[in-house]
Amino acid sequence: MDDGRVLVTGGAGFLGSHLCDRLVAEDHDVLCVDNYFTGTKRNVEALLRTPLFELMRHDVTFPLYVEVDQIYNLACPASPIHYQFDPVQTTKTSVHGAINMLGLAKRVKARILQASTSEVYGDPEVHPQVESYWGRVNPIGPRSCYDEGKRCAETLFFDYWRQHKLDIKVVRIFNTYGPRMHPNDGRVVSNFIVQALKGEPITIFGDGQQTRSFCYVDDLIEAMVRMMHSRQGFTGPVNIGNPGEFTMLELAELVLRLSGSKSRMEFKPLPHDDPRQRQPDISLAAEELGWKPTVPLEDGLKETIGYFRRIISE
Numbered sequence: 001m002d003d004g005r006v007l008v009t010g011g012a013g014f015l016g017s018h019l020c021d022r023l024v025a026e027d028h029d030v031l032c033v034d035n036y037f038t039g040t041k042r043n044v045e046a047l048l049r050t051p052l053f054e055l056m057r058h059d060v061t062f063p064l065y066v067e068v069d070q071i072y073n074l075a076c077p078a079s080p081i082h083y084q085f086d087p088v089q090t091t092k093t094s095v096h097g098a099i100n101m102l103g104l105a106k107r108v109k110a111r112i113l114q115a116s117t118s119e120v121y122g123d124p125e126v127h128p129q130v131e132s133y134w135g136r137v138n139p140i141g142p143r144s145c146y147d148e149g150k151r152c153a154e155t156l157f158f159d160y161w162r163q164h165k166l167d168i169k170v171v172r173i174f175n176t177y178g179p180r181m182h183p184n185d186g187r188v189v190s191n192f193i194v195q196a197l198k199g200e201p202i203t204i205f206g207d208g209q210q211t212r213s214f215c216y217v218d219d220l221i222e223a224m225v226r227m228m229h230s231r232q233g234f235t236g237p238v239n240i241g242n243p244g245e246f247t248m249l250e251l252a253e254l255v256l257r258l259s260g261s262k263s264r265m266e267f268k269p270l271p272h273d274d275p276r277q278r279q280p281d282i283s284l285a286a287e288e289l290g291w292k293p294t295v296p297l298e299d300g301l302k303e304t305i306g307y308f309r310r311i312i313s314e
């Protein structure tokens with residue numbers, strides 16, 4: 001398939017900027033659209049030197065008229081402190097953003113991929129999570145603007161597929177980490193690393209026995225690109241993430257060891273609606289995309305610690 005021109009919404013963010021790097025490295029013509037709510041121009045600074053890359057300030061809740069062949073729809077704040085800052089805008093970004101990007105895909109007949117999330121499973125009673133599981137999501141809590149917004153975006157994708165025969169692809173991303181995560185976004189990996197490097201206490205929420213599965217960003221981007229190029233008619237949703245499951249205490253110990261930090265651990269209350277466990281079942285991705293993650297947590301953490309060391313010392 002000739003990729004032609006590729007639109008990446010949220011392209012100045014953490015995952016989006018890595019995706020733009022990858023697409024430009026493969027000689028694609030990339031249009032990056034972002035309103036810089038959580039993303040920064042700095043994340044894509046190096047790409048501005050190539051004419052293959054174009055950067056546009058735009059909010060996806062407003063219509064966008066451009067001519068492209070593929071769309072990766074990533075625009076949406078992803079961490080609780082950012083998406084809860086203006087919850088109404090978060091829902092608008094997911095829902096109006098999806099409508100606008102689907103309308104665009106319909107007009108220009110582009111293939112469109114949605115960056116959905118494991119949060120559509122909520123606090124799951126099925127473990128590990130398979131794509132056929134419908135989830136257990138609170139519709140009225142502080143996380144709902146994100147979780148329900150992303151669920152509604154999936155609904156819109158599948159309705160445009162059924163109703164307008166759009167060529168859609170939906171990936172459900174599980175916790176991903178790596179360089180260019182926001183230092184202050186409250187996510188566990190960035191929090192622990194920044195705290196360890198500054199010698200501040202490592203904040204463990206609850207008893208630290210809750211688990212998460214962490215995927216390194218390079219593995220994630222590989223899966224997204226494979227999904228975009230997957231066979232005609234394969235829509236997903238497909239889980240992408242790393243099934244290696246760790247408790248937050250194990251993660252804290254690993255970060256302390258790898259950074260050589262002497263920080264102590266400090267226990268804090270568990271946030272509202274915080275899922276106890278989350279782990280992807282990635283058999284569908286293995287079968288359809290021939291993909292599995294390859295970067296062990298320890299290696300990915302070393303890269304990420306190196307990145308934070310650099311930005312903290314600036």
Ligand code: NAD
Nearest residue numbers: 010012013014015035036037038039059060075076173176
């Ligand atoms: P991020 O906050 O770094 O990136 C999101 C980008 O979208 C930012 O650059 C932000 O400025 C931009 N944006 C936000 N609202 C916008 C709007 N209305 N119009 C235009 N741009 C807007 O987050 P990320 O971790 O890179 O996440 C990217 C996507 O992946 C999101 O859709 C997120 O829901 C999804 N996702 C991420 C993870 C993860 O672990 N990082 C997990 C599941 C899903």
Ligand code: UDP
Nearest residue numbers: 062063064065066099100102103104106107
């Ligand atoms: N849209 C857009 N760019 C386009 C085409 C459409 O942003 O190139 C927006 C348009 O503003 C509309 C939305 O996408 O609100 C949905 O478009 P669609 O054609 O599906 O619906 P309709 O225009 O009939 O409401």
Ligand code: UDP
Nearest residue numbers: 186187188189191203204205210212248274
């Ligand atoms: N967490 C923690 N200390 C922190 C930040 C987060 O113990 O400083 C916990 C949090 O309660 C959750 C897990 O780490 O159980 C993952 O949190 P994150 O916000 O990174 O991701 P999500 O909850 O969206 O999976």
